[in-house]
Amino acid sequence: MSSTVLFNLLRVGRSSITRQTFLAARGALFGVVGVRHAGGSVRFDSDGSCRPVTWDSFGIWDNRIEEPILLPSSIKYGKPIPQVSLSRVGSTSALGLRKQNEDRLRVSRIHDNLLYFAVFDGHGGPHAADYCFTFMEKFIRDALEDEDDLEKVLKKAFLDVDAALHTHLNSVLKAGTTATVAMLRDGVELVVGSVGDSRALLCRKGRATKLTKDHTPDREDEKQRIKKFGGFVTWNSLGQANVNGRLAMTRSIGDFHLKTSGVIAEPDTRRLSHNSDSFLALTTDGINFLLSDQEICDVIKQCQDPTEAADVITQQASQYGSEDNATIIIIPLGAWGKHKNSSAVYSMSRNFASSGRWA
Known part of the structure; x- marks a missing residue:
């Protein structure tokens, strides 16, 4: 394929091509010569360093699922970027032992090159989580x-949805929600914003990388802000810290009765380049209070597809004693x-330790 043909593909708006087409096109455009070794892997100079790089080093669904390549971003970043298909995203929201499910989740495409994922864990009723589910996007x-900076975009969106929610709720001022939002641009740029104790983690080379920090009153920096605003922190019989004896988090959307005590809606944000990662997972505390980040990563790695993995994770949390959504x-x-592991071991002691959290 000539460079003229390659640019014509871009001109007519085709955003993805197959792996084989990309390799041929990339060779034509950049003068890269691919060498096929006996083992079948294609090696080529990906960055001008003359160092051989295998296709597998970028990750291609373990060679089992043929996904199209994002052509514009692959050209931009100088390496093949597999497309993330929303149809392959797995998600589950389980009721647990609660009377109603106050959790909400959202998966969508904002633009051709920008994907949106979010989980919201409501408290004081589902009102705040419902509002964020509907309007955060x-x-x-x-x-x-x-604004093009995705970190700034998330910070503005969190504060704006919080302000709009105040008008929407009227008298239901004790309703609130966590919010953990991830956006993936060009299949490479990953930006996460979060308030509360819902989490985002990335599985990189088989290890869990936590992308968010829980906003809890036992964090010294968060506790100092609460005290500065005139609030106070107490601990319940389970040793859980609470703002003014009422809320187990220091940042949230909603909870307007505690805004004057330092509870804010400004998110922590993080930006990173996704490279050869296995998956991104967003969870609410009904899961991440019972399972460590690495345990979540290990359980998911055992599963054949993300939908199965989501179901298994919620079942595992229930077995460990979760009563929450x-x-x-x-x-x-x-x-x-790419990275498999042996089966996780059930922890009976953890089951007993967690049994009183949702009493």
């Missing part, structure tokens, strides 16, 4: 009209299926 779209989104990335 709108506020992100609005912010994108004036349990919600998870699993986004398979380029190295899905």
Whole structure:
């Protein structure tokens, strides 16, 4: 394939091609010569360093699922970028032993090159989580009209949805929600924003990388802000810290009765380049209070697909004693299926330790 043909593909709006087409096109455009070795792997100079790089080092769904390659971003970053298909994203939201499910999750495509994933864990009723489920994406779209920096976009969207929620709730001022939002641009740029204790983790080379920090009153920096605003921190009989004896988190959307005590809606954000990662997972505390980040990573790695993995994770949390709503989104990335491990071991002691949390 000539460079002229390659640019014509871009001109007519084709955003993805197959792996084989990309390799041929990339060779034509950059003068890269591919060498096929006896083992079948294609090696080529990916960055001008003259060092051989295998396709497998970028992760291609463990060679089991043929996904199209994002052509514009692959050219931009100089390496093949597998497309993340929303149809392969797995998610589950389980009721647990609660009377109603106050968790919400959302998966969507904001633009051709920008994906959106979010979990919201409501408290004091589902009102705040429902509102964020419905409108967070709108506020992100609005912010994108004036700003390209995704971290700034998320910070503005969180604060704007919080302000709009105040008007919407009227008298239901004790309703609130966590919010953990991830956006993936060009299949490479990953930005996460979070308030509360819902989490985002990335599985990289088989190890869990936590992308968020829980906003809890036992964190010294968060506790100092609460005290500065005139609030106070107490501990219940289970040793759990609470703001003014009422809320187990220091940041949330909603909870307007505690805004004057230092509870804020400004998210912590993080930006990183997704490279050869296996998957991204967003979870609510009905899961992450019972399972460590690495345990979540290990359980998911045993599963054949993200949908199965989401179901298994919520079942595992229930077996470990979770009575709370349990919600998870699993986004398979380029190295899905590469890193397997032995089965996780059930922890009876953890089951007993967690039994009183949701009493």
